[in-house]
Amino acid sequence: MPNKIVTVIKREYTTRVKSKGFIASLFLMPVLMCGLVALSSFLAIMEGKTEEVRKLAVIDETSEIFDQMQAAIAKHRTFQHKGELIYQVHRETATTEEERTVLQERVRTKKLYAYLEIPKDVFANGEVRFYARTITNSNVQSALRRIISDIVRDKRFAESGYSRREVSQLMRSVGFNTYAVKSGKGKDGGAKVESAIETGARLGLGYILVFVLYMFVLIYANSIMRSVLEEKTTRIVEVIVSSIKPHQLLLGKLVGVCSVCLTMFAVWVVFGVLLVMNIEPILRIFGIDSLPTPLILVIATVKASSAEILTYFFVYFIIGFFMYSTLYAVVGAICSSEEEAQQTGAPLTMLVVVPFVLMFQLFRIPDSTLSVLLSHVPFFSPILMFMRINVLMPPLWEILLNILVMCATVLLVTLISGKIYRVGILMYGKRPTLRQLWQWARY
Secondary structure (H helix, E strand, O other): OOHHHHHHHHHHHHHHHOOHHHHHHHHHHHHHHHHHHHHHHHHHHHOOOOOOOEEEEEEEOOOOOHHHHHHHHHHOHHHEEOOEEOEEEEEEOOOOHHHHHHHHHHHHOOOOOEEEEEOHHHHOOOOOEEEEOOOOOHHHHHHHHHHHHHHHHHHHHHHHOOOHHHHHHHOOOOOOOOEEEEEEEOOOOOEEEEEHHHHHHHHHHHHHHHHHHHHHHHHHHHHHHHHHHHHHHOOHHHHHOOOOOHHHHHHHHHHHHHHHHHHHHHHHHHHHHHHHHOHHHHHHHOOOOOOOHHHHHHHHHHHHHHHHHHHHHHHHHHHHHHHHHHHHHHHHHHOOOHHHHHHHHHHHHHHHHHHHHHHHHHOOOOOOHHHHHHHOOOOOHHHHHHHHHHHOOOOHHHHHHHHHHHHHHHHHHHHHHHHHHHHHOOOOOOOOOHHHHHHHHOO
């Protein structure tokens, strides 16, 4: 590699690695991600929990449900905060539309949290109606639905001559465990199978890596675009290209920034491996002597599959990074302002966003014709093929073919983009048309 390219690589690498942003991202990003997971779990637990007393009115036209419902609510954890009941349930006797309008007004002015209408025919096929200022508190609504449904079912059972316990015994569900049959042989010499917990652990690791790939490509590809745009608008590039060829400058930028990403990944992987390998001693520090069996199985699965998955991750990240970043660098070269660059780069962003969105649907049918075809589209492959590898490992020849096609695409994109970049960084004023870009690519 020419010394000039190495110089550009060192400059791009050291400038970013020594920046405060890199140091902050290196240490704070894992902490923030873990914090977001913990916060989401906390909010899920605390959803609907408040010390404020909420009044809930009930219009019981059957005159048979309210008392049982009130008793059930008093014992239900959803309606409690720190062991104290925070929902006051009382009966209303609104029978006319005017009286119901008054109740709705009380709800609107926050004098009532909500009110329920239980019709006379609820034991046959009637529907309970729930009115509140907002119906986004699904926990409270689900709890009320279960309580009323249980009361109605008990009434139906009693009228039919059966007890609820007898019916529950007759209608109890059958255990349904799922296993994925994998290639290779298991410990007993038969087919290798994978439990749902093992599959979930492997998919979880894959999802995290796909999200990291998606996020870093967008962040650092845009970083390259802004870097090229800044050098062009400040005319620094005119000085730089006097001592280095444009395609060497472009290659140096791509390799330097990609090395920054790989450095950050390497540090995270090392810390992650150390954490997983020493999880039990670390937990003992916090007084946790043993782990639940499912969690032990998850850790074992991550240990067993992480090496293979990480290998594919680095391969697809490097190829995808060069593919997208080269295009973003061209956008920075042909534009003259940040606003122009954002508008021109929007279609490129969709090349990353579309496969990321499709992934959540296609992972359910990873071996379908549509999934296979889309995963071999070069600009979709870094995300969709990596998804397929995590869900249902394709044949090795298919993976190698996919990587080969992506490498060929990167070379083609780099060749065309390099020619456009060579002319674009020295052009100012009006943004070039597609015809002009085609002419530049043919120089």
